[in-house]
Amino acid sequence: MLHPALPRKSHPLLAALLLLAAGTAHAADIHVVSSGGFAQAYKNLAPAYERASGDRLLSAWGPSMGTTSNAIPARLARGEQIDVVIMVGDALDKLMQEGRLVPGSKVVLAQSPIACAVRHGAAKPDISTIDGLRSAFLQAQTVAYSDSASGEYIERQLMNKLHIAQQMQGKAAKIPATPVGEIIARGQADFGCQQRSELMPVEGIDLVGLLPAQVQQLTEFSAALVRNARQPDAGRALLRFLAAPASAGVIEATGLQPASALPPAPKPMPSAH
Incomplete structure (x- = not known):
C-alpha cells in the first residue's frame, strides 16, 4: 500500500492533477517501477494521483543499474510488464538508446545530492x-x-578525489539491493553514504550532512514511458503529473531538488592523478 498520504494543503496539486489526467478516458492499472532515490517522493504523490485520476498504481522498486534481479534494466530485459520507469537519468538515457523506452517521453523530475549517515545516537563526524x-x-x-x-x-x-582509495580497501563495501541506511541501522556499518532522499526515510540512523560542494555529485532522476506499455495514455498522464510544478513541494520535502528549482551545479574538484 502506498503511503503516507499528502498533507492537507495540497489543493494546487490536486487541481493541477485534474487537468493533467484529463486525457485519460478510463481508469487504468499503471505498472510503475521506481528506483530508491525517487521512491519516497513517488509514494507521497501517488495517493493524490489515484484519488483524482481513478487510476491504480501498481508499484515495484529496483535500482537503476547493477546486476540484481530487481534492477530496472533486468526487469525490462526479461519482458516484465511495466508502463512507466522512474530512475537515474543517465541509466534511463541508455535504455532509451537501446529502444526499450518511448522516444521523447523522458521527463526530468529532480536532482539528488549525496548525504552520509551514522547509526542513531552515534557521534556525528563533521563532513562540511x-x-x-x-x-x-x-x-x-x-x-x-x-x-x-x-x-x-x-x-x-x-x-580518488580524497586520496584515500588504498586506505579504504577492505573496509568500504558496496551494498547490493539493500538501502545503505538499513545496513547502518543494523550496525553492519558505522558510516555510509547514499542519496539523501534514500537515507531520510530510514529509521535508526542520523544524517550527518551532505558531501561538501567541491565533491558533491548531483544525480538526475527522470521518468519515461516503456515501449509497448499497455497503458500509454495513462502513463503519459502520470508523467505529466510527476513533472508538474505543483508537485515540486512534495518532491522537495523528501530531500530532492525539484527540476523546477535546481541550482547551478557546483564546480567539481579535480581527480587525483
Missing part, C-alpha cells in the same frame, strides 16, 4: 569540509555505499 569528510571515512571501522549511482561515484571517483 574536504578534510572532515576524509577523516570521517578513514576513522570509520566499516563504510557502506550503494550499488547504484551514488555508490558508483563514491567508489570510482570520490575515493
Whole structure:
C-alpha cells in the first residue's frame, strides 16, 4: 500500500492533477517501477494521483543499474510488464538508446545530492569540509555505499578525489539491493553514504550532512514511458503529473531538488592523478 498520504494543503496539486489526467478516458492499472532515490517522493504523490485520476498504481522498486534481479534494466530485459520507469537519468538515457523506452517521453523530475549517515545516537563526524569528510571515512571501522549511482561515484571517483582509495580497501563495501541506511541501522556499518532522499526515510540512523560542494555529485532522476506499455495514455498522464510544478513541494520535502528549482551545479574538484 502506498503511503503516507499528502498533507492537507495540497489543493494546487490536486487541481493541477485534474487537468493533467484529463486525457485519460478510463481508469487504468499503471505498472510503475521506481528506483530508491525517487521512491519516497513517488509514494507521497501517488495517493493524490489515484484519488483524482481513478487510476491504480501498481508499484515495484529496483535500482537503476547493477546486476540484481530487481534492477530496472533486468526487469525490462526479461519482458516484465511495466508502463512507466522512474530512475537515474543517465541509466534511463541508455535504455532509451537501446529502444526499450518511448522516444521523447523522458521527463526530468529532480536532482539528488549525496548525504552520509551514522547509526542513531552515534557521534556525528563533521563532513562540511574536504578534510572532515576524509577523516570521517578513514576513522570509520566499516563504510557502506550503494550499488547504484551514488555508490558508483563514491567508489570510482570520490575515493580518488580524497586520496584515500588504498586506505579504504577492505573496509568500504558496496551494498547490493539493500538501502545503505538499513545496513547502518543494523550496525553492519558505522558510516555510509547514499542519496539523501534514500537515507531520510530510514529509521535508526542520523544524517550527518551532505558531501561538501567541491565533491558533491548531483544525480538526475527522470521518468519515461516503456515501449509497448499497455497503458500509454495513462502513463503519459502520470508523467505529466510527476513533472508538474505543483508537485515540486512534495518532491522537495523528501530531500530532492525539484527540476523546477535546481541550482547551478557546483564546480567539481579535480581527480587525483
